[in-house]
Amino acid sequence: MSTTTNQPKNAWQIVATREVMVKLKDKSFVASTLISVMVVLGAILIPYFLNSGGKEYTLATTDSRASSFVTVADAASDEDTSFTATEVADSDAARALVKDGDADAYLAATDNGWEIVFNAEPDNTLINAMTTAITSTVTAENAAAQGVDLATLSAGTQVTTSALSGSENVMLAFMVAFAFAMLFYMSTVFFGIAIANSVVEEKQNRIVEIIATAVPLSQVLAGKVVGNLILAILQIAIYAVVALIGLQVTGTAAEFGWILPSAGWFAVFYIAGFTAIATIWAAVGAMAARTEDVANLSNPVNMVLIAALFSGIYASGTVLKAVSFVPVLSSIAMPRRLLTEDVALWEPLVSLGLTLLAAALLTRLGGRIYRSNIMRGGTSVSWKQALKK
Structure with missing residues (x-):
């Protein structure tokens, strides 16, 4: 009885802080972040210096x-x-x-x-x-020799272009949308697997049994999700700052101002989409008996993320509009539409609302699977078995 009353009310903050600190001390995480930073900076600066002068x-x-x-x-x-x-x-x-x-x-x-x-x-x-x-x-000399006014002769031949809708920088908009899509996919997979592996390692080492005596499992789960979300946002923020520095160096920052509103929406949809699927990654870890089981159990999650990646990049017209309202898929599709189309304000708001609703439902489902299987030893649990409980 005393154990329950002594459990801290905000224990999730302690768990989240631990997740962040452990990851920041992880050499592979730091190295991969630095490599990604160099790739982002190189993608901006190398073409500039090659073409400069x-x-x-x-x-x-x-x-x-x-x-x-x-x-x-x-x-x-x-x-x-x-x-x-x-x-x-x-x-x-x-x-x-x-x-x-x-x-x-x-x-x-x-x-x-x-x-x-x-x-x-x-x-x-x-x-x-x-x-x-x-x-x-x-041509001008020949026309003059023949007594022809070249300006009159070429009158009405000028051709210009315009677009009824969409971005004036179609190719650049597609490249930015592609970058958004890859960031969402790679980040959710990277941190999702990190959540799953962290859960299964604590389960294998039976550390979770000790933690559960002091911290409610729901707060352990919340701390893991929040901690990895903070890390993901921090990593993307670093990439954004590096990209801005690169654009400032090349003197092209002002030319990319039209991207900022869509980038803001991407950040919001990224957080909502990550939250929607993060708890399911924790459930995968709870269902697994060994870290080797995570790959097979995460197949359904990976299929959703791959669908989000490909539909967000390659879908067009009515299909793109439809998937921009499908939770998780919308985290890529809606920012792309905002980059390339004239989208009414209600559309991203409705799409975001649907994603947040899905996040609430999936968090509840993932939490139930997590609590039901985190103390379970022996063999891994299939999705069919987990959903029946």
Whole structure:
């Protein structure tokens, strides 16, 4: 009787703190986090540094006509790319410059137009720039010679694009949605297995029997879920900060401001989705007799997470809209819709409400399975047996 009255009311906080501290001292957890941080930073910085500094092209020419085309190409190029003409006496001298690497190409006149001579592999950027410069210049000269107003001739030919709905950055939005999906999937699997393994290890070592005399099993379970949720949020927050630092370094942070509202919704749906399934991971640990049993018993959970991953990434149209209201699946699907579509405010609110309701029901189910099997020894319990109890 005295044991019950002496049990701390907020014991889950102690359990949660222990879960966090143990994980933070785990070298494999710290190492995997650091590796992920380097991957995130590398994905942002490496393309930036590879593409930074632009490209300076030098073209060998033998007359002022060819040099003028190079000047036109340079004027039309962006600030990271430049074109410079090196005029020499004859074709042999121009080819020698290209051969020796002192020029990127030789712009030579032919009977029918112009030829760009490279030493080895042609450069498409240089080809496109010079083709545009030559075509625009010669076309304007030919039109003037024929007494044709080129501006009048090309009137009404300009083509622009627009979209009735959705993001203006479709490809980028898909890549961000893909990153959200992978974060949710990998994080829930990683921390879910950590919860299950922690439970089964305490069960194998019979430590849980000692803990249960001082702490109610419901609070032990709550502490494990909350502790791992805190770790998951902390890890994702680190990734977000690193990504922001990388964007600041590359000077592109302002260009990604449109992502922030969807990122906020992703954080909310992530917490709701993780909470919905975390207790089931604890139930898997309670059902297992050994850590080796966790893999087989977690198959139903993994199937749900894989369905969430693939439907959230590849579903479209009506199917995507439908799965964005299915708990757990919505943790990936709804943030993607918010990135790529014009979504009414009531939709994420209803979807979130359904996820929270599912979280409450699954927490109750997982808690019942956990309490029924955590003290059970011998062989593992199947899902069919666990659900019957």
